[in-house]
Amino acid sequence: MTNSTVLYASQKPLMEFFTLENKNGLKLKFTNLGGIVSEIHVPDRDGNFADVTLGFETVEEYRDHNDAYFGALIGRYGNRIGSCKFSLDGEMFDGLFANDGVNHLHGGKVGFDKVVWETELVSGDGYMGAKLTYRSPDGEEGYPGNLVATVLYKLTDENEWVIEYEATTDKVTVFNPTNHAYFNLAGHDGDSPLGHEMLINAAFFTPTDEAGIPTGEINSVEGTDLDFRSARVYGATVNSEDSLISRLGGYDHNWILDKQYGEFGLAAVAYEAQSGREMKVYTSEPGVQFYAGNFLDGSLTGKGGKVYQKRDGFCLETQHFPNSPNYGHFPSTTLRPGEVFRSKTVYAFGVR
Numbered sequence: 001m002t003n004s005t006v007l008y009a010s011q012k013p014l015m016e017f018f019t020l021e022n023k024n025g026l027k028l029k030f031t032n033l034g035g036i037v038s039e040i041h042v043p044d045r046d047g048n049f050a051d052v053t054l055g056f057e058t059v060e061e062y063r064d065h066n067d068a069y070f071g072a073l074i075g076r077y078g079n080r081i082g083s084c085k086f087s088l089d090g091e092m093f094d095g096l097f098a099n100d101g102v103n104h105l106h107g108g109k110v111g112f113d114k115v116v117w118e119t120e121l122v123s124g125d126g127y128m129g130a131k132l133t134y135r136s137p138d139g140e141e142g143y144p145g146n147l148v149a150t151v152l153y154k155l156t157d158e159n160e161w162v163i164e165y166e167a168t169t170d171k172v173t174v175f176n177p178t179n180h181a182y183f184n185l186a187g188h189d190g191d192s193p194l195g196h197e198m199l200i201n202a203a204f205f206t207p208t209d210e211a212g213i214p215t216g217e218i219n220s221v222e223g224t225d226l227d228f229r230s231a232r233v234y235g236a237t238v239n240s241e242d243s244l245i246s247r248l249g250g251y252d253h254n255w256i257l258d259k260q261y262g263e264f265g266l267a268a269v270a271y272e273a274q275s276g277r278e279m280k281v282y283t284s285e286p287g288v289q290f291y292a293g294n295f296l297d298g299s300l301t302g303k304g305g306k307v308y309q310k311r312d313g314f315c316l317e318t319q320h321f322p323n324s325p326n327y328g329h330f331p332s333t334t335l336r337p338g339e340v341f342r343s344k345t346v347y348a349f350g351v352r
C-alpha cells in the first residue's frame with residue numbers, strides 16, 4: 001500500500017492518491033477527491049496486466065474537468081431526479097441543482113465526486129482497503145438532513161474490487177450512491193470496448209423520456225435490443241433504431257435486476273475475447289445503469305495522452321432506479337433517522 005501527496009500544502013484539504021495491491025499483483029489506485037478510482041490493473045489470460053479503467057493522471061485534472069465522472073463516487077443521488085424536486089412525508093424539496101437540462105443528475109453541482117473524502121487505509125483477512133467518509137451538511141445540494149456517508153473500498157485476493165456503502169441521516173432524506181467507473185477490458189487505451197460481450201441479468205428495464213427520466217413504466221426486454229440475458233456484443237446494437245435507445249444516444253438505461261429486492265446477486269458480465277478478461281458485477285442494489293459512454297467525444301485526454309472518443313468506455317452503475325423519489329411503485333430510496341443505509345457492489349475480475 002502506498003500513498004503519495006500530489007497537491008500543495010497550501011491547498012486544503014489535501015488531495016492524494018492511494019494505491020491498493022493484492023497478493024496477485026492487481027493494483028487499484030484512487031484519490032480521496034471524489035473517491036475517484038483512477039487505475040485498475042488486471043491480468044489477461046497470459047498474465048499480462050493492463051489498466052482497464054478510463055481516467056486522468058493528476059488530481060488537478062479530476063478537480064478541473066471530470067465532467068464525465070470518471071471513476072467517481074456519485075451521490076447523494078446517483079442518476080436523475082426529474083424537475084429537481086421530490087416530496088417526503090408531505091414536505092416538498094424543490095431546491096436540487098439543475099445540471100442536466102431541467103433535471104438533477106449525479107448529486108448536483110458539487111456532488112460526492114467533487115468533495116474530498118476523509119480516507120483511512122485499512123486491511124483485513126484477504127484484502128487491502130480504504131474507508132472513505134464524507135459528512136454532507138443539511139441542505140447541501142438541496143437535500144435534507146446531515147448525512148454521514150462511508151464507503152469501504154477493498155481489493156481482495158480473489159481479484160475483486162468491493163465497494164460497501166453505509167449512511168445515516170438526522171432528517172428523512174433520499175440516498176442512492178453509486179460509482180461511475182468506465183471500463184475497457186482491452187485496456188483504457190486499447191481497442192474500442194464496442195467488441196465486448198455483455199450480459200445483463202435483467203428481464204425488465206425502466207423506459208425513459210428523451211431526457212433519461214423514467215416514465216414510470218416497467219417494460220420487458222423481450223424482443224428488444226435491451227435484451228442482454230444472453231451474452232452478446234453490445235456494439236452491434238448500440239446504434240439501435242428502437243426509439244427507446246436512440247432517444248438516449250445509445251445504451252444509457254436502468255435495468256431491473258433478476259433477483260429479490262435487497263438480495264446480493266449478479267448484475268452483469270462483460271467479456272473481452274482477445275485478452276480473455278472478464279468482469280462480473282454483483283450487487284445488493286435492485287438496478288444497474290449500463291451506460292455506453294455515448295457522451296465521450298474526444299474532448300478529454302487521459303492517462304498517457306489517450307484521447308477518449310465516443311464510447312471508448314462503458315459504465316455499469318449499480319443503483320436504485322432513476323427518479324425513484326417521485327415514483328411510489330419503485331423501490332424506495334428514502335432514508336430515515338435511526339436507519340443505516342447499506343449497499344454492496346463487487347467488480348470481480350477474471351479470465352476465460
Ligand code: GLA
Pocket residue numbers: 067068069079105212252289291295315317
Ligand atoms: C450517467 C448518465 C449518463 C451521463 C453519464 C455522465 O451514466 O446516465 O446519461 O450523464 O452519467 O456523462
